Amino acid sequence: MSSILVLPGDGIGPEIVDEALRVLDAAKARFGLDIDLDHGLVGGAAYDAEGDPLPEGTLEKARAADAILFGSIGGPKWDTIERDKRPERGLLRLRSSLGLFANLRPAILFPQLAGASSLKPEVVSGLDILIVRELTGGIYFGQPRGIKEENGERVGFNTYVYSESEMKRIARVAFDLAMQRGKRVCSVDKANVLEVTELWKEVVTEEAKAYPEIELSHMYVDNAAMQLVRAPKNFDVIVTGNLFGDILSDEAAMLTGSIGMLPSASLDENRKGLYEPCHGSAPDIAGQGIANPLATIMSLAMLMRYSLQRGDVADAIEAAVEKVLDQGLRTADIHTEGTRKVSTGEMGAAVAEAL
Amino acid sequence: MSSILVLPGDGIGPEIVDEALRVLDAAKARFGLDIDLDHGLVGGAAYDAEGDPLPEGTLEKARAADAILFGSIGGPKWDTIERDKRPERGLLRLRSSLGLFANLRPAILFPQLAGASSLKPEVVSGLDILIVRELTGGIYFGQPRGIKEENGERVGFNTYVYSESEMKRIARVAFDLAMQRGKRVCSVDKANVLEVTELWKEVVTEEAKAYPEIELSHMYVDNAAMQLVRAPKNFDVIVTGNLFGDILSDEAAMLTGSIGMLPSASLDENRKGLYEPCHGSAPDIAGQGIANPLATIMSLAMLMRYSLQRGDVADAIEAAVEKVLDQGLRTADIHTEGTRKVSTGEMGAAVAEAL
Ligand SMILES: CC(C)[C@H](C(=O)O)[C@@H](O)C(=O)O
Ligand SMILES: CC(C)[C@H](C(=O)O)[C@@H](O)C(=O)O
Numbered sequence: 001m002s003s004i005l006v007l008p009g010d011g012i013g014p015e016i017v018d019e020a021l022r023v024l025d026a027a028k029a030r031f032g033l034d035i036d037l038d039h040g041l042v043g044g045a046a047y048d049a050e051g052d053p054l055p056e057g058t059l060e061k062a063r064a065a066d067a068i069l070f071g072s073i074g075g076p077k078w079d080t081i082e083r084d085k086r087p088e089r090g091l092l093r094l095r096s097s098l099g100l101f102a103n104l105r106p107a108i109l110f111p112q113l114a115g116a117s118s119l120k121p122e123v124v125s126g127l128d129i130l131i132v133r134e135l136t137g138g139i140y141f142g143q144p145r146g147i148k149e150e151n152g153e154r155v156g157f158n159t160y161v162y163s164e165s166e167m168k169r170i171a172r173v174a175f176d177l178a179m180q181r182g183k184r185v186c187s188v189d190k191a192n193v194l195e196v197t198e199l200w201k202e203v204v205t206e207e208a209k210a211y212p213e214i215e216l217s218h219m220y221v222d223n224a225a226m227q228l229v230r231a232p233k234n235f236d237v238i239v240t241g242n243l244f245g246d247i248l249s250d251e252a253a254m255l256t257g258s259i260g261m262l263p264s265a266s267l268d269e270n271r272k273g274l275y276e277p278c279h280g281s282a283p284d285i286a287g288q289g290i291a292n293p294l295a296t297i298m299s300l301a302m303l304m305r306y307s308l309q310r311g312d313v314a315d316a317i318e319a320a321v322e323k324v325l326d327q328g329l330r331t332a333d334i335h336t337e338g339t340r341k342v343s344t345g346e347m348g349a350a351v352a353e354a355l
Numbered sequence: 356m357s358s359i360l361v362l363p364g365d366g367i368g369p370e371i372v373d374e375a376l377r378v379l380d381a382a383k384a385r386f387g388l389d390i391d392l393d394h395g396l397v398g399g400a401a402y403d404a405e406g407d408p409l410p411e412g413t414l415e416k417a418r419a420a421d422a423i424l425f426g427s428i429g430g431p432k433w434d435t436i437e438r439d440k441r442p443e444r445g446l447l448r449l450r451s452s453l454g455l456f457a458n459l460r461p462a463i464l465f466p467q468l469a470g471a472s473s474l475k476p477e478v479v480s481g482l483d484i485l486i487v488r489e490l491t492g493g494i495y496f497g498q499p500r501g502i503k504e505e506n507g508e509r510v511g512f513n514t515y516v517y518s519e520s521e522m523k524r525i526a527r528v529a530f531d532l533a534m535q536r537g538k539r540v541c542s543v544d545k546a547n548v549l550e551v552t553e554l555w556k557e558v559v560t561e562e563a564k565a566y567p568e569i570e571l572s573h574m575y576v577d578n579a580a581m582q583l584v585r586a587p588k589n590f591d592v593i594v595t596g597n598l599f600g601d602i603l604s605d606e607a608a609m610l611t612g613s614i615g616m617l618p619s620a621s622l623d624e625n626r627k628g629l630y631e632p633c634h635g636s637a638p639d640i641a642g643q644g645i646a647n648p649l650a651t652i653m654s655l656a657m658l659m660r661y662s663l664q665r666g667d668v669a670d671a672i673e674a675a676v677e678k679v680l681d682q683g684l685r686t687a688d689i690h691t692e693g694t695r696k697v698s699t700g701e702m703g704a705a706v707a708e709a710l
């Protein structure tokens with residue numbers, strides 16, 4: 001038996017997670033899966049109920065589970081509360097406490113949605129990039145950090161730091177994943193300016209020696225931001241640190257024009273993982289039943305593939321999503337003329353049905 | 356009399372700077388400008404001649420000049436030399452020694468070149484963004500930095516630091532420039548994670564109070580990377596720190612599809628400035644006479660506008676560039692069917708002639 005902890009979070013989180021659970025039920029029925037579901041509070045919802053965006057009880061449940069299905073967090077309601085209690089901090093602490101160091105962010109353009117991209121069709125059609133972002137180190141967690149008084153004025157500071165072992169393990173994840181794909185890895189750094197990324201480049205290069213089949217290249221982050229716009233299909237796997245990964249994975253996601261479609265996985269050393277859509281909590285449309293649940297449903301597919309080792313179930317869920325897209329069903333965010341606009345619930349039901 | 360120091364640098368630097376000087380001659384003739392030209396070595400060329408990418412003599416000349424016209428630096432030849440002697444370090448030291456804290460990077464799409472963009476025409480046509488990047492602080496120059504040994508392994512580290520006064524002065528530059536444009540400023544930070552940018556957001560907000568006409572907004576850097584792809588025309592002026600500015604300005608430049616066209620200015624408190632094209636030294640095509648000199652020629656226009664206070668000359672140079680584009684002249688990088696492919700020299704001559 002496998003155990004999944006469900007953390008719906010804030011904004012549209014609860015409604016999109018509900019649809020993923022509907023798809024999970026269909027998967028259980030079809031594949032006879034034995035799964036134990038638990039539920040918990042996180043983000044603003046947890047702050048409201050218990051004064052903490054990551055209550056101890058949620059963290060304990062998360063430690064006990066094999067995988068976590070996560071909705072989304074945050075909203076204007078919690079923008080002005082004390083820094084350490086904000087919803088984002090809960091997510092950052094969860095990633096860090098569970099050692100979820102490997103963030104996998106695919107940027108895939110579904111042929112059915114090619115028109116949604118702001119890029120020319122020939123530049124993005126067939127796009128299939130995987131960004132591997134280090135998630136528990138770098139400037140996100142570096143010490144010292146803060147705001148101090150110096151020479152009569154305030155000074156803000158953060159520390160960008162990586163140890164060799166942190167660099168090695170994320171490089172290996174990228175190489176292992178690339179071996180199952182196009183076998184090309186582009187490591188992104190700013191080695192011409194930042195010593196920490198100079199070491200990054202060196203360590204990644206050393207680590208690549210164990211993967212003779214991998215074609216490794218290096219790119220400065222400013223150039224990577226350009227090349228993603230110019231010719232994104234030239235990339236296969238991109239590996240980079242926490243901050244550059246945050247920026248580039250969002251840029252890459254937007255190339256597809258439909259971030260309501262993109263899932264993500266955050267894995268620890270043993271492939272235990274947290275799965276969440278790439279998009280945010282969209283408080284402006286929460287509760288209206290118009291959010292796109294497909295990114296969360298695809299996150300469930302990743303959960304099956306990586307944490308539950310059920311690639312077959314993952315494939316089936318992804319095929320079901322393709323099928324409803326082929327049927328012309330679209331939520332408002334991806335709706336175009338000639339397709340059928342459906343609600344969050346109708347979309348979830350259609351995928352469950354197709355499965 | 357005004358004085359300009361010319362630093363051609365490496366790769367295509369010398370040939371594109373030559374064309375800008377040809378245009379300068381034409382401007383002198385037409386407007387009766389009294390300009391004293393000096394020349395100096397920088398980058399790999401300076402390292403080869405004097406063992407230093409920024410020789411003391413060059414720095415002295417730079418201090419004495421009213422403005423600097425800069426080509427480009429770097430190339431594989433110098434990639435493996437000692438870190439502190441690399442061409443880029445010369446440029447970073449030059450920016451820092453002269454206090455060139457305000458980097459202005461316009462991303463403008465010439466209607467004549469709309470087809471060159473990888474984005475759909477309706478998304479980018481008429482694009483006119485100005486990115487104001489802080490250039491002498493932040494993680495580029497923060498201390499401590501380096502690579503150390505800790506617990507038996509190497510650890511790389513850099514420091515992202517900004518003082519209130521650094522933030523204030525770059526914010527004011529952005530607000531002043533926005534007052535002459537669309538009066539909208541978007542400040543980019545990662546305030547939900549990094550304390551230094553939390554302070555940035557606060558200081559920029561305070562500073563805006565002196566500009567009641569300015570519409571100030573804030574955006575996280577990951578979201579900015581997305582919005583530049585989704586709807587770049589929504590931006591007017593973007594203000595941000597050194598590293599985020601490096602990434603976003605290159606991304607924005609590539610939206611136009613023709614970075615061979617984009618100039619930049621780096622200004623000190625008194626509008627003394629260094630002017631350089633946004634593109635690199637392109638060692639692969641150096642010496643072939645096919646490089647596009649227009650970004651350098653447009654950099655000369657910015658030099659006239661900001662450092663020499665000759666907006667009229669700047670306008671005339673920019674109009675001359677538009678005119679040759681209208682005539683259908685194109686260097687190889689922007690050449691398309693139905694236009695005339697010209698060399699670096701022919702392009703420079705045509706602009707000088709049009710002027
Ligand atoms: C919410 C925020 C802290 C987070 C991050 O920066 O990691 C988000 O942007 C993401 O990419 O998951
Ligand atoms: C060459 C490099 C050091 C430089 C930078 O990062 O500032 C360049 O990318 C730029 O943007 O001018």
